[in-house]
Amino acid sequence: MTEMSGADMVVQALVDLGVDTVFGYPGGAVLPIYDALFNHPSIKHVLVRHEQAATHAAEGYARSTGKPGVVLVTSGPGATNAVTGITDALLDSIPMVVLTGQVPTTLIGTDAFQECDTVGITRHCTKHNYLVMSPENLGAIMHEAFHIATHGRPGPVVIDIPKNVQVATGNYARPNMIEHVSYRPQYDPDPTDIADAIELIANATRPIFYTGGGVINAGPQASAALREFVAMTGAPITSTLMGLGAYPSTDDKWLGMLGMHGTYESNMAMNKSDLIICVGARFDDRVTGRLDAFAPHSKKIHIDIDRSSINKIVPADIAIVGDAGRCLDALIAKWNSDGRKAKDLSEWMRRIDGWRAARCLDFPESKAADAEIMPQRAVRALYDATRGMDPIVTTEVGQHQMWAAQHFGFDEPNRWLTSGGLGTMGYGFPSAVGAQVANPDRLVICIAGEASVQMNIQEMSTVSQYRLPVKLFILNNEWMGMVRQWQELTYESRYSNSYSDSLPDFVKLADAYGWTGLRIDTLDELDAGIAKMIATPGPVIVDCRVAKLANCFPMIPSGAAHTDMILQSSEVSGTMDDEAKALV
């Protein structure tokens, strides 16, 4: 037990918890903590330019390292600015701890200067939150908050700390191990469920693995176990947007992403399968399409650490609650101890090859030197140019995000950072900042749209200040392309407010912030431009001009079945009925 101020306690707890980086922005209600951080020897504070960016940077830090991201912001506007990123982390299961300043306990509830009901506002967009009323509880709450953020299904935790609690003193002790009174997630699966699952897997003739962000959450050893178990069973595998990288995209059992903008082969294989082995994925509506037509002939094994994910949308035949890694380990052990042999799946794989032959990711393009660049081509060129460099790729939200998911290949987990659940434009650039801070020597690329990137463009200043060599690769189509695409499909091309008017000159903007700015206009400039981006030290913006009206296919329209996939734009009609219009 040591007596210290609340502010010192916050910093001491961060040190004891192994935190090396805090993303934040100061203000009146957190000045004591900022003072305690002044010239701190082991904790690096990264000063962002907007609190939303602090939260996304923390997400980027967390997703690229597996460690929790830490945010420090002031009361009132500091806290409300952080809300979007907190919600983003909740939907994508990202471990994060957000420390917010609050007015002194004596002023709470009086509409004091910069007071807002932070715990009230964040109650339903956090995994848990705390209002600390005494420095005596602060140390324990800090440790408990990190425990909750990182255990079970990860998520954001807010600790609201009134200013007088930061100034007053209390006793701090580093706890040994946290045994929470009520929060006890289940990590190890029930052996009978594992045995039942093995029985189904060993006898399936058309099995498929459907994996998601939960495998990434479970750590790199879970990805390794996944590879091993897939190899043992010989079954093909698809993944959600959030799970890319858990299984190598270069493997022949890999079918690509599934869902709304997934591949034809993965969606058809899901639809025709007799067994779906879902590991750490949550049957999102982008994935299932029309529910009554979703994989109608298959049994489902659902592995998830959060019981509420199971049977939420699609009923499971075998529900396994546990950590993805430990469940996969248990499946491998049981497969071996039962002496199971992989079934001959060649008939199934032949059918899948038939769907692959549709070459659903192909796109029309001109190969002329001065041709306009198709955005898909730009992503492929970026992928080809960075092979072997093990880059970390983040994205904004829109068509470019889907093209990146389709055409960039990932072979390892924690290399792909995107906002899936909330779909937050403005996520990609600051999350690249966070990933670069966490991985100073790695190549970090943000694939952005010209509209999304403007939502947190102020972070160019943060990048300059910390000399972060982030590469911001903008697929500039001068449209909110994803919105325009839906307007073409649903509203007979009435382009209501979807044009990106009055764009800045991104090259000059780079100059203004002390970055390098490059522009790529035509196909013959593409490879050289990318090579120059990679070779240039320090931060680089690439304004890559791409075909303005390209659309993202394949696509399952909202509310349609997997088998009703649109492969090319020629199949698109201009309107939809009200049922379809009401879906997101």
Add this chain to the structure above:
Amino acid sequence: MKITLQAAERHVLAITVTNEAGVLAKITGLFTARGYNIESLTVADITSDHAVSRITIVTNGPPPVIDQIIAQLDRLVPVHKVVDLADQGPHVEREIALVKVAGTGEKRIEALRLADVFRAKVVDTTLESFVFEITGNSDKVDRFIALMRECGLVEVGRTGVVAIARGASAL
């Protein structure tokens, strides 16, 4: 376009939670945020150190929704346990209502006579009013209140349901 809904079942949930600030808001907020129904909700602490509260919620929904409600409640950090009393075999449900009836003459006499039939207690009397206390399951309380409407009912206060499983075993 029409919005269609599935048929609902009534369920009584008993939830034990850490007795901390905001826990009730967290639980009621979960119901509003996810579109679940609350028919009634009661809460009070139940341990000698006041550390744990028991919340009884009467809700309704199709069976898969009830399962989801339980799973969603169960993953909240301050929640210790969630039990669907329907899964616990038979259980007892009670609520208390305080029913104020005003009037004189025949109606007043009828009110008193009916209260006697329902074994409601008179807890306050003036020359032109009674306050009755009635305890029972919601059905009985409903029926009593309906009858009192004919006898000069002016005000009702109800606790909502508390419930517990029959037999020796505990939650």
